[in-house]
Amino acid sequence: MKRIIPITLAMLLIAAGAFAAPPPPPPPGGGPAGAQALADYLGLTESQKATLRSIETEFRAATESLHNQLRALHDQLDDAREANDSSAVTSLMQQMRALHDQIRDARRAADAKFAAGLTTGQKTKFEAFQAAVEFLRERGPGGGAHP
Numbered sequence: 357m358k359r360i361i362p363i364t365l366a367m368l369l370i371a372a373g374a375f376a377a378p379p380p381p382p383p384p385g386g387g388p389a390g391a392q393a394l395a396d397y398l399g400l401t402e403s404q405k406a407t408l409r410s411i412e413t414e415f416r417a418a419t420e421s422l423h424n425q426l427r428a429l430h431d432q433l434d435d436a437r438e439a440n441d442s443s444a445v446t447s448l449m450q451q452m453r454a455l456h457d458q459i460r461d462a463r464r465a466a467d468a469k470f471a472a473g474l475t476t477g478q479k480t481k482f483e484a485f486q487a488a489v490e491f492l493r494e495r496g497p498g499g500g501a502h503p
Contacts, residue, residue, distance in 0.1 A: 394485060398478045407473050415466040422455050422462075429455070 391412060395405050429452050436444035467486065471479055 394482075397485060398474065398481050400478070404473060404478075408470060411466050411470050415462060418462050419459050422459050426452060426455050 391408055429448050433448045471482055
């Protein structure tokens with residue numbers, strides 16, 4: 357019985373590391389270089405480019421405090437792991453997940469706002485772009501596990 361508790365705690369900590377804080381999602385254009393690539397890919401007009409920049413600025417402003425909170429929770433999580441405090445690890449991970457969900461929702465709202473100003477052809481391309489970004493986020497640029 358005494359061996360089960362440390363093994364269970366170790367497994368919890370390993371699982372916590374596996375699920376701890378995936379990187380926050382990028383704004384619609386993915387930053388200045390990504391915004392330019394997206395603008396080129398979609399063939400945006402100057403007005404649409406200005407809208408994209410505005411939406412990116414709003415997204416960053418809306419999520420800055422969430423990112424700061426995530427960084428603070430990450431530091432606390434490191435401390436809790438070092439202290440083998442499984443209840444603190446669980447609580448911190450739940451808090452981090454909630455913040456990630458808020459950032460994801462803000463990104464989706466920004467994407468929807470951006471897509472509202474696109475032509476039908478641009479929307480189709482933007483949906484393909486979003487699908488590619490999601491694929492890379494889930495599987496990585498190498499396409500996942502290799503044989």
